[in-house]
Amino acid sequence: MATTLTAKDFATTTPSWWCPGCGDFGVIASLKQAAADMGLEPKNTAFISGIGCSGKISGYFHSYAFHGVHGRALPVATAVKLANKDLTVIAAGGDGDGYAIGAGHFMHAVRRNPDVTYIVMDNQTYGLTKGQSSPTSALGYVTGTSPAGNPDAPINGLAVALAAGGTFIARGFSSEPKAMTELIKAAIAHPGFAIVEIMSPCVTFNKVNTYKWFKENVYHVTDIPDYDPRDRAKAFDVLTQAGKIPLGIIYTEIRPTLEALTIKDAPAIAGLDIETADARYAGIQEAYR
């Protein structure tokens, strides 16, 4: 049955709603390529997204896809993985979905460490509602909801993830497809919660953080001599220092996954026979005599 799939096999027939030039096109292309390279099967892949331009992505990836409510992709993805640990589970969202309305879940998904890959497409603005400031918008960023300039300091999602106990922290840029595909593959291969933040410019509303701006403001951690992604202190340093934005695998470590700590070696829950009554059921009530 192991026919080799190509990136095209992970495409759907659904036409895209994204604007021409949107950074998210690069993300879906890399995701499909990564899935093909890793030999994923659509039937055994669950792809969970939230709301916003980013949330549309689940409709463009051939799999068991779930496009839920705003900000809650991670609880859904965590539960899908627990319900059927044999699945490859990928979640995706934007900076608003993940770092604003879903920020609470983000931190807790990180600390639980389920084997889920989480792609955050960061365009530093709210695209689908037409260009308001987002949790990653720069201080002073002028929008319809911040006409005097955004008064809120931007959140550093990857630093938050590191502080919360993240086990795989990476960042890509949507005009670097090859590097992005490799990051996504490494994230899927990582046994634990893997976050890949992708700088994904909004060509319609964000006139500050453009492709050109990013090209001038990113660098690769692999360019740092002797950079070791297992060095937590160094990773924190890199993530929080002012100046250019680091790309690549910034931090990685191995610790037990949520499934390993809860389900252990037991079979996938979704495959259990619940129709045949367990012989032990009746005995439970003996404690209530």
Place this chain on the structure above:
Amino acid sequence: MIVNDIEVMFGGQAGDGSLTTGDLIAGVFKHMGLEVYTYKDFPSRIRGGHTNYVIRAGTTPNLGMADFVDCLVAFDLEAVEVHIDEMRPGGFVIFDSSQEKLTDAVRRPDVFFYEVPLAKIAKDEIGLELVRNTVSLGVLGRLVGMDREIVLRDVTSVYKRKGEKIIDLNIRAIEAGAKYVDDHFDHPSGYELTTGVDRDRLIMMGNDAIAYGALVAGCRFMAGYPITPATDVLEWMAKYAPKYGGVVIQAEDELAAINMVIGAGFAGVRAMTSTSGPGQALMTEAIGLAGVLEIPIVVIECARAGPSTGMPTKTEQSNLNHLIFSGHGEIPRVVIAPGTVEESFYLTVTAFNIAEKYQVPVFVLSEQALCQSKATLPSLDVAAVTVDRGKLERNGHLKFGEYRRFAFTEDGVSPRAVPGTEGGMYLAPGSEHNDRGVITENAGNREKMMEKRMRKLESMRPDLPKANVLGDTTAEIAIIGYGSNRGPIVEAQDRLASDGIPTRFLQMRTLWPFPEEEVRAFIKGASDVFVVENNFTGQLERLIRYVVGPLPHMRSVLKYNGKPFRPIEIMEQIRAVGAARRALEV
């Protein structure tokens, strides 16, 4: 002399151990063959604050609170001050006179006070003041004729975990209490319990019955956030589910909990959460998602007094509107309400089967006076439980491109593929979608899809729990209620009947989709309809009017002070109307 019918109230400060002793007494009554109901009236704090624990024992099943407290075990003066007016004339108080003295102001001539230095006996004779609760059990047992053998056996079993020394201390405490009665009092309590047969019965809390029902129904995933009075369900499942291959997650909030349940349901696992009003409010948006994605989920709602924080440890039935009407947009949903601990088990099983067969969210509505109350019940027939997974696709014959996850069907239910199934891949979008799950705002599709989903409310009717019709079905006076009010209503009925006022009672068990025909048939020919519920606005009464139409002879019997009804409160209102009618006839 009152035989085999007693309501004992333990009153004192929270955290003083009265819970363990209360449970112990409930167990003794049960083992003596009596029917038991308990009610916890605790403050929302861990230590301190007046608390009381009521244990009702009698000979008819499914009791609730009695009219009055028969025996108050008061560990401080405050307990007497707070509860003296609830005492039955002829009742008695066991008062711990170690530290405080009874004042004339709290005495009642028709209530006898047994002043016993409980704490002093515990300290001086047993050497441990903590066992004063057990001393009080010795006093009570002697006064009402508790079976000594059963008491000793139960004490031994309750304290087994703590070792021989603790068992011995407690047995000596019981004996010291009994001896004090013999040495100091000639006055009979006026109550006598006789030992009958305890055969094939259980004593269980409503929340435990719900959780047990869920496990047997095949629930293997639960996510929840601790909230009174629903946490017991989460804790029970955390203990048992892993032994059956399941998993329980304590979520970071109710938003996460409900979305996890939906995720597990999407992946093909029977899943639930348990919550109360405030958590229910947070879950509202996602429940709409479950409705539109046609994912089976079960939500256990253990209602408490609202709004906002309200009174977290007190009972109320004020969430009915919320369960039925909350949420933006329209989805098919089901609200079912058990009225006893036994029904809490069976109706939870039903909830899972309806949820999966019709691919809808199902609420099991309980309330503090039922979910945190213990009651006696017949052994549960676990073997009779069947699990109906509905149109779950498992045969691997699906062909991608042909499969329609949201296919338009006659009963509104579409074949459901879950991840891992060959050929079943689809998009589950919270946005409106066509039969393949592709997002569309096409007007014609929207109409068809709304109608398909809502059609399930009709096709599921045969599977919905039927109401219980209790009492004299030919009586002119009709009573409607649900949940924990079953107990006090049935008791009120029995006593009204013996006063020559027969009544019929519809204990509703499906509240949504509203069983219009059931209610219409029930009220036909009634001279008066009383709707009994624990809220201010008469939510069920309004719901009946909303669906059935104006009913001039229908009125509400309401209580909203955080406490469950006592039968007399229901009887008085019905009797008043009955008397007024008779006066008119004369």
